[in-house]
Amino acid sequence: MDPDELLVRRAQRGERFAFEQLVERHEHRLYTLAARTLGSREDAADAVQEALVRAWLALPKFRGDARFSTWLYRIVVNAAHDVRAKRREPAAEEPPDPADPRDRFAEQELSGELQRALNGLDESYRVAVVLYDVLGCSYAEIAELTGVPEGTVKSRIFRGRGELAERLGTAVEETESKT
Amino acid sequence: MAEKHPNELELLSFVEEELSADERQEVAEHLVACRSCSQHVRRLEAGRGALRASPLLELPEERRREILAALPERREPRRSFRPLKRALVIAAPVAAAAALVGVFVLGGTQLGGGGDADEAAREGAATAAEMQAEAEDSGGVEEAAPEAAHAGELVRSVEGPAAEVVNLLRREGIPAVVDPGGSVTAQGALADVRAALLGRPAGDVAVYVR
Numbered sequence: 119m120d121p122d123e124l125l126v127r128r129a130q131r132g133e134r135f136a137f138e139q140l141v142e143r144h145e146h147r148l149y150t151l152a153a154r155t156l157g158s159r160e161d162a163a164d165a166v167q168e169a170l171v172r173a174w175l176a177l178p179k180f181r182g183d184a185r186f187s188t189w190l191y192r193i194v195v196n197a198a199h200d201v202r203a204k205r206r207e208p209a210a211e212e213p214p215d216p217a218d219p220r221d222r223f224a225e226q227e228l229s230g231e232l233q234r235a236l237n238g239l240d241e242s243y244r245v246a247v248v249l250y251d252v253l254g255c256s257y258a259e260i261a262e263l264t265g266v267p268e269g270t271v272k273s274r275i276f277r278g279r280g281e282l283a284e285r286l287g288t289a290v291e292e293t294e295s296k297t
Numbered sequence: 298m299a300e301k302h303p304n305e306l307e308l309l310s311f312v313e314e315e316l317s318a319d320e321r322q323e324v325a326e327h328l329v330a331c332r333s334c335s336q337h338v339r340r341l342e343a344g345r346g347a348l349r350a351s352p353l354l355e356l357p358e359e360r361r362r363e364i365l366a367a368l369p370e371r372r373e374p375r376r377s378f379r380p381l382k383r384a385l386v387i388a389a390p391v392a393a394a395a396a397l398v399g400v401f402v403l404g405g406t407q408l409g410g411g412g413d414a415d416e417a418a419r420e421g422a423a424t425a426a427e428m429q430a431e432a433e434d435s436g437g438v439e440e441a442a443p444e445a446a447h448a449g450e451l452v453r454s455v456e457g458p459a460a461e462v463v464n465l466l467r468r469e470g471i472p473a474v475v476d477p478g479g480s481v482t483a484q485g486a487l488a489d490v491r492a493a494l495l496g497r498p499a500g501d502v503a504v505y506v507r
């Protein structure tokens with residue numbers, strides 16, 4: 119049973135207050151997913167905002183085939199992808215201004231070893247390991263929300279975790295040998 | 298070295314304890330003999346450990362409030378009545394009255410059980426709650442009331458999504474909201490708004506200034 123079902127039904131009928139309660143229930147997980155994927159708090163908040171607008175507007179069409187949280191995660195993954203794509207475009211046109219080295223955004227970047235290691239992973243690996251290990255989604259849920267077979271999900275988790283460990287420099291005694 | 302290496306999926310399943318006892322035993326024996334596979338296993342465990350030890354990150358409270366306040370109005374296809382313009386000042390009492398009506402009708406239909414009346418009651422209750430929520434939302438915020446939406450002057454139409462346009466403007470210090478129809482209303486000097494939107498490609502989100 120989806121624990122969100124009752125609130126979802128009320129929000130589908132247009133009750134903003136029900137939707138707000140759903141947001142309160144899930145916001146930190148949505149934000150964590152976006153932030154770990156994007157590596158920036160500001161971009162993550164933008165992605166969550168965009169995702170919640172899309173979710174609110176699309177809610178009447180939500181059929182309850184998937185869990186509500188799975189549905190939300192999918193929207194966040196897509197919104198984060200869009201935010202990332204948008205950030206790239208202007209960066210290509212305008213070379214960075216040395217007088218403004220993004221100082222005011224500096225504090226918005228997520229720091230820490232884990233995030234630096236995550237930033238180096240392929241986006242699909244990052245999404246897979248964050249969904250699986252941080253948010254506790256099942257293989258099946260991740261397959262559904264990323265639109266790939268379960269085998270691919272497992273392979274992404276395998277590689278994502280492995281590469282992460284390597285970048286963190288833990289558990290690796292020396293050079294790699296092939297499987 | 299033992300016969301053949303387990304594949305990626307088998308090693309992951311081993312670490313996740315998803316194998317049968319026999320399979321598990323087989324992989325365990327292989328790991329004793331195979332340095333490469335045991336290194337994979339250690340990496341899988343280390344990667345998992347680092348991820349699982351990481352805390353949930355918290356969306357700042359203020360951002361949450363902004364996000365909820367900027368949610369656009371949603372057209373409800375089944376809504377039987379909808380006031381064209383709402384004065385926010387009277388929204389709270391109206392909502393309270395509507396809630397009373399909703400509860401009353403709902404109470405009545407529990408006896409009779411008429412489908413249509415039931416539906417109407419739910420609609421009424423939903424509308425009341427929505428208006429209540431809107432009345433609360435509009436409380437502390439500096440934002441323009443949505444009613445004022447298109448009273449402003451069109452700056453230009455830019456690429457969406459609207460929420461992102463709003464954020465872009467706010468980052469430049471210009472208060473802005475998403476209007477019910479999906480356009481954006483900014484509060485500030487025309488020149489400032491125009492400047493803030495300079496790099497934004499053309500699109501279907503109309504930006505008004507007032």
Ligand SMILES: [Zn+2]
Nearest residue numbers: 302303331334
């Ligand atoms: Zn091996």
